[in-house]
Amino acid sequence: MKRSAAARRERPPDADEFSIAGVSLWRRIADEIEHSIARGVFKQGGKLPGEIEIAARFGVNRHTVRRAISALAERGVVRAERGSGTYVETRPLAYPIRRRTRFSEIVGEAGRAAGGRLIASQTVAADGDVARRLKVKAGVPLVRLDTLRHADGVPLCAATTWLSAERFPDAARVYTASQSMTRMLAHFDVRDYARRRTDVTAGLADAADANSVPVLVSRTRFAADRVSLVVET
Amino acid sequence: MKRSAAARRERPPDADEFSIAGVSLWRRIADEIEHSIARGVFKQGGKLPGEIEIAARFGVNRHTVRRAISALAERGVVRAERGSGTYVETRPLAYPIRRRTRFSEIVGEAGRAAGGRLIASQTVAADGDVARRLKVKAGVPLVRLDTLRHADGVPLCAATTWLSAERFPDAARVYTASQSMTRMLAHFDVRDYARRRTDVTAGLADAADANSVPVLVSRTRFAADRVSLVVET
DNA sequence: ACTTATTTGTTCGTATGTATG
DNA sequence: ACATACATACGAACAAATAAG
Secondary structure, three states, X not given: OOOOHHHHHHOOOOOOOOOOOOOOHHHHHHHHHHHHHHOOOOXXXXXXXXXXXXXXXXXXXXXXXXXXXXXXXXXXXXXXXXXXEEEEOOOOEEEEEOOOOOHHHHHHHOOOOEEEEEEEEEEEEOOHHHHHHHOOOOOOEEEEEEXXXXXXXXXXXXXXXXEEOOOOOOHHHHHHHHOOXXXXXXXXXXXXXXXXXXXXXXXXXXXXXXXXXEEEEEEEEEOOOOEEEEXXX | OOOOOHHHOOOOOOOXXXXXXXXXXXXXXXXXXXXXXXXXOOOOOOEOOOHHHHHHHHOOOHHHHHHHHHHHHHOOOEEEEOOOEEEEOOOOEEEEEOOOOOHHHHHHHOOOXXXXXXXXXXXXXXXXXXXXXXXOOOOOEEEEEEEEEEEOOEEEEEEEEEEEOOOOOOHHHHHHXXXXXXXXXXXXXXXXXXXXXXXXXXXXXXXXXXXXXXXXXXXXXEOOOOEEEEEEO
């Protein structure tokens, strides 16, 4: 069945093969794809047919399919990889924000393998906001760690962490070895720590606390689609 | 690297009017627009030039501009209105999630006028999740209020609230009159209430509590771009 | 109240770039 | 090197909502 531009022009707005009239094509196709995922036609982690094939299947232009997939990707339902294909994303993970939230624990309890990869590390001078939260003077040397934390290899959040360079000399190497912020801190004799403040914006910024002295400031950017933040008061 | 597209033909790869080469056009244009907003060229709440005009200004196709604007709209920097234009969004509002968070108070303290508009109200039978949280049997009649809360007329969040139909007979009218959930509850002799649980997903669901008896369940969907949720523990 | 122009939204088409396997 | 698949960019036409006259 072909749906050329001409054919669509003749079709009255109230007679449509898809559910509702007055809804744009790409929305209906996005719905169709999402329902197919829900029904298990496309499995979690599985690959969707190519854009051209989907387009042919629905009898629409490839761009229309792209618009639909783009909407799903935006919501984290699927993930498009250039040169490879489009894949169904895994379901979100509940991420409770408590004073003693540990990434590794949460992921582990969900039956997934937690890990962290160090993207970059450098020594920087303490800056306005970070310095204030860490209660150190501006200019004090800090270690800045950019990490990517993942569950079962799927990236969940990117975090930037600042620590005192004096107290945590080679935090980078220790983190790489331990793959865990908690274990890294334990290596430096930080037995316990708690979250002091959490801002949820497009990301998440938290300050942790040990022995009543702020030891660490971190900014974490979650994949909003793959993580569900839970706050209990 | 060959750059053959018509609009780029006069532009050598190393002499670029925009910052970095190797970055897609729409990204650079999105950056340009955002910087213009930051520099005050386009004012908050103000209107952007039409897509065609922007396209002409950058010497690109309208779709490229649309892609850029779409990216900005996704992040809440601008808001496109069909038939009208594209407008610069107002800055986000910090929204602390505490046990005694009151929408009106928060907005009021930010120096803005808080209000709520009743979109719809109906009597429904208690349902699985809502019934469980309200600790009532399924089937018990509830009043369901769909409200849109705004600051200075700008919609900030859409909330769906469930209350006991028996205890809050005409909640809808009272809410319309008072424009505030707190004042509405006060009218029914609920002097104080606190949040019991908050889930942050794509939206926000909270349960409030008075006299140790759950009186209200609500699901709130925030404009993630206009609101910044703040959690302090 | 109606018409017209403007503006964003959708859909198709075509071509090319770029990463993957 | 090659085919495949997604990404970017251009162009054209029409739809739909809004604003202006």
